[in-house]
Amino acid sequence: MKEWVEALKEYKVLLGEPEKEELKRISYDSRKAEAGDLFLCMKGSKLDSHDKIPELLEKGVRLFVVEKELEDLPVELGKTEGLSVIKVENARAALARLSACYFHYPAKEMLMIGITGTKGKTTTASMVRSILEEAGYRTGLIGTTGIDYAGIHEESRNTTPESYTLQETFRKMKEAGCDAVVMEASSQGFKMHRTDEILFDYGIFTNIEEDHIGENEHKDFQEYKYYKSMIFKQSKQGLINMDADFADEFWKNAACPCHGFAIEKKADFQAKNIENLRQDDFIGTRFDFVHGEEVESIFNHLPGEYNVYNALAAISIASLLKIPMDKVKSALSKIQVNGRMEVTLQRNGYTVIVDYAHNAMGMKNLLQTLKAYHPKRLIVVFGCGGNRSKERRYGMGEVAGEMADFTILTADNSRYEKTEDIIHDIETTLTKKTDKYIAIPDRREAIFYALKHAKRGDLIAVIGKGHEEYNEVNGEFTRFVDREVILEEAAKLD
Numbered sequence: 001m002k003e004w005v006e007a008l009k010e011y012k013v014l015l016g017e018p019e020k021e022e023l024k025r026i027s028y029d030s031r032k033a034e035a036g037d038l039f040l041c042m043k044g045s046k047l048d049s050h051d052k053i054p055e056l057l058e059k060g061v062r063l064f065v066v067e068k069e070l071e072d073l074p075v076e077l078g079k080t081e082g083l084s085v086i087k088v089e090n091a092r093a094a095l096a097r098l099s100a101c102y103f104h105y106p107a108k109e110m111l112m113i114g115i116t117g118t119k120g121k122t123t124t125a126s127m128v129r130s131i132l133e134e135a136g137y138r139t140g141l142i143g144t145t146g147i148d149y150a151g152i153h154e155e156s157r158n159t160t161p162e163s164y165t166l167q168e169t170f171r172k173m174k175e176a177g178c179d180a181v182v183m184e185a186s187s188q189g190f191k192m193h194r195t196d197e198i199l200f201d202y203g204i205f206t207n208i209e210e211d212h213i214g215e216n217e218h219k220d221f222q223e224y225k226y227y228k229s230m231i232f233k234q235s236k237q238g239l240i241n242m243d244a245d246f247a248d249e250f251w252k253n254a255a256c257p258c259h260g261f262a263i264e265k266k267a268d269f270q271a272k273n274i275e276n277l278r279q280d281d282f283i284g285t286r287f288d289f290v291h292g293e294e295v296e297s298i299f300n301h302l303p304g305e306y307n308v309y310n311a312l313a314a315i316s317i318a319s320l321l322k323i324p325m326d327k328v329k330s331a332l333s334k335i336q337v338n339g340r341m342e343v344t345l346q347r348n349g350y351t352v353i354v355d356y357a358h359n360a361m362g363m364k365n366l367l368q369t370l371k372a373y374h375p376k377r378l379i380v381v382f383g384c385g386g387n388r389s390k391e392r393r394y395g396m397g398e399v400a401g402e403m404a405d406f407t408i409l410t411a412d413n414s415r416y417e418k419t420e421d422i423i424h425d426i427e428t429t430l431t432k433k434t435d436k437y438i439a440i441p442d443r444r445e446a447i448f449y450a451l452k453h454a455k456r457g458d459l460i461a462v463i464g465k466g467h468e469e470y471n472e473v474n475g476e477f478t479r480f481v482d483r484e485v486i487l488e489e490a491a492k493l494d
């Protein structure tokens, strides 16, 4: 029996003798499949790749993993010579199992840290990685900002990539000398079985709030919460933000031992005496990290209380790993996360910050944080993505109306919708709160307008895109980096 067939665990052979077949290459996209591949068929949101079987047979594919009985397939397979067909309950789970086996279970060879939560995954992952690197670990990073290891950067379409990509990436990281991986584990990743076959040494839960609910995401909040809680079924130890909603439920249902961190509640790891600090070259917070008898003063170079939570999660992991505190402090005092609370421009007494906040919760946190630095006016430039939940538009419109002194509505990955229609959705809630706004659908023009009208003491938050390097319209991706555009448009004013 071939090892890869055993790795499938549960399966039914429909045709041939797959146990005798070599696993040469795994493939799950007909456009990339080649003769001799094993092809996994699955039903997606746009396409059911079982329908691609005739095309795949033409290409010379002879080994299939399917989710249907033979009689439900689009072609009578019994007529083709030399075929092996295996049926599984879930092809995505099978893909994870096969991929882990194919790449020889690389996750078992490294320290694995997974982070889930509605907000804070990218920032926390970046902080954990910076601390690990400072302490001498060679660390790979996988998340919304892409894949980074050993000086290599790869773009990725999803926060948590497909299982095959994950397992392949782990192997590449290991071969490049990594001994640790920090990755964002999205609820979609759990739902789509991308993270199956990974056992995290530490799993972190940052927080949960209604998000990612809608067509092609989660059916409802219950489902979203369920998939987030999966992290504690796939971790050796858990770390829970005890101040977060549903923290007790996550704690109670965890299948692994857990530790807590908190600002408000009592927990194993706590942050106390938090102060906002703004100096010439430092904007952020100072706080005491308290763990039992241990008290350490921490300077966190990212402003805002929510970044204290993110730092606290990272310091707690460092403490569990027994990393010396001087390494932790040094990493956090200079931490910078691409597109997350990034101070991009300080000009004529005003400041422009780029941030990835792209839902009501993130936006509210961001604007609250910036208000604590007492700007003359708080100006926000934003749009909402097309073909995504409309709730996000209403939520962000309401927050802008309540919190910003002036709002500039613009484009942000309109995809297959008209920017004007998306703006109109945002206006429905925004205009109930304020009339101090303007709609400028072109994002570059919107940024120019913000800079041209800025006054001394203003804080301008350009949000939603953060680290992104493109704008997506009708399936086309055009380079658009907020940081670059801000600097280019500012140069025109000099």
Ligand SMILES: CC(=O)N[C@H]1[C@@H](OP(=O)(O)OP(=O)(O)OC[C@H]2O[C@@H](n3ccc(=O)[nH]c3=O)[C@H](O)[C@@H]2O)O[C@H](CO)[C@@H](O)[C@@H]1O[C@H](C)C(=O)N[C@@H](C)C(=O)N[C@H](CCC(=O)O)C(=O)O
Residues within 6 Å of the ligand: 028, 029, 030, 031, 042, 043, 044, 045, 046, 047, 048, 049, 052, 118, 157, 158, 159, 160, 161, 162, 186, 187, 188, 189, 192, 212, 216, 217
């Ligand atoms: C709705 C959804 O989750 N879609 C994901 C899903 O695509 P899909 O399976 O639905 O795609 P499909 O086009 O219907 O294709 C189905 C199957 O046919 C195959 N195919 C397709 C076309 C073809 O010609 N031939 C062919 O064989 C595909 O390779 C696939 O195996 O599987 C793909 C591979 O894993 C994902 O890239 C894709 O994520 C899309 C891009 C997406 O936007 N997903 C969001 C919801 C998401 O996952 N977001 C989370 C972030 C959440 C957070 O921030 O917390 C994430 O982790 O990114």
Ligand SMILES: Nc1ncnc2c1ncn2[C@@H]1O[C@H](COP(=O)(O)OP(=O)(O)OP(=O)(O)O)[C@@H](O)[C@H]1O
Residues within 6 Å of the ligand: 117, 118, 119, 120, 121, 122, 123, 124, 144, 159, 184, 206, 207, 306, 307, 309, 310, 339, 340, 341, 355, 356, 357, 358, 361, 362, 363, 365, 366
């Ligand atoms: N711990 C937190 N609690 C609440 N809001 C946060 C927290 N951390 C960051 N944010 C806000 O959310 C935004 C996104 O942060 P980050 O990218 O770290 O989260 P994420 O979980 O990776 O988000 P996403 O899933 O949307 O990519 C930040 O720019 C900030 O406005």
